[in-house]
Amino acid sequence: MTEKTTKEEKKSVYETLSKIDVKQYLKKKMGLDYLSWATAWGLVKSHYPDAQKKITEFDEYIPTKEGWKGTGRKVDYRLTPFGCEVEVTVIIDGQESSSNLYVMDNKNHAVNYKSLNMGAINKAQQRCLVKALANAGLGLDVYAGEDLPSDETETAKKTPTKSAAAQPTQPSKKQKPTKQELMSYPVTFNGTKTNMGILLKHYNNGLSAAVKFADSLQGDEKFVFDSLKAMN
Template sequence: MAEKTNKEEKKSIYTKLSQIDVKPYLSKKMGLNYLSWAKAWGLVKAIYPNSQKEITKYPEYLPINGEWKSTGRTVDYCLTPFGCEVEVTVEIEGNKYSSNLYVMNHRNQAVRNLKELDMGQINKTQQRCLVKALAYAGLGLDVYAGEDLPSDESTTATKPKPRKVESLSQRIAKAKQFEVQYGGGKEKLVDVCKWEAQGDEQAKAFLDNWRTKSKGNEAAYNFIKDQGLQKESA
């Protein structure tokens, strides 16, 4: 009974947060949309005032004389030979949602040279990680969504450009590989449809919200259902 209540609570949180239109709060950087951590956190706290956030602490290791050695301290970031990573967890109504992100430079590449790393970069990454953790819970998840499957209908009022007509087999192959941003990571759309068919409430809530975003989303979903691709995935 407690497990059922927890699932219903999670669904309620996801449903409420996914229905918030974050588009008016988006900004652009390097051609990409992003939601500021302050606005994201404010939107969640307005509905769930008891929400908490926590930055994961790690044992500190530093490269000394060619070896990674422990300093005996704990820090809120993880240094590795491959870069620096942070993790943020948010707790909403007793449910926890976590996200990991690596520290990037201005070219969106992982910072591997420790001499180029500073606390400003780490702090900004922790703030971005908080926003992605909130996306796990449903807030602004569509900000991270990729492009949809191409449809057969022209979407412009101008004269359509000549284009190749895909065969059914080509469209099926493309549909099987098409990915969406789901739960903070990428998943194949056919798999999410499969989980929905198996009664997964979070998958259903995600697809209901995702399909209403545009006509193309509905067409992509219907194509997978009509061809029975989610059954093949199972």
């Protein structure tokens, strides 16, 4: 096998995974589509048997009366005063894809460190694995609010349907939206469909993933977030 061939195979990982139609494997929870970690990992392993996954370990800090103190141990989650987050990396054909996710309750709200348990942390790690696989190409369109594989998604974007055209437009700079409209503005955060009101709440609570995500917003999403932030 030549060096050129090897490079071409490595570049094809995203293309290979993004063409897998995961619609038939999707399940519903609270009205949202999701792909189970076992199914996602099984699909990847069927194409890349040598694929690996690893959960990031962090220095452990725990709250005490004197403040947060290091224990000298390593744990597979990061505990903070605002909640807890995990990070998972997948290695597929020599390429790494990572994602982080905050530990949440059954309503997708960040769990306070006082309410944490290992079950919630383990579920967050499994969800984070699916997000990391999405970054590598598997089902990424689902996490972008669409349930089509890559090729079909491009066609759908170029040919909007009548129903899509008939939907009310989202808040924009020209519409002078109300606070309620801004709060209900849809956004996909951490692979979950939510709204700007929830994102702002996590942002104000100092959740690092929310802060990083908010800083990356552009266009109308940035305008909506900044406008809502100015009202609070």
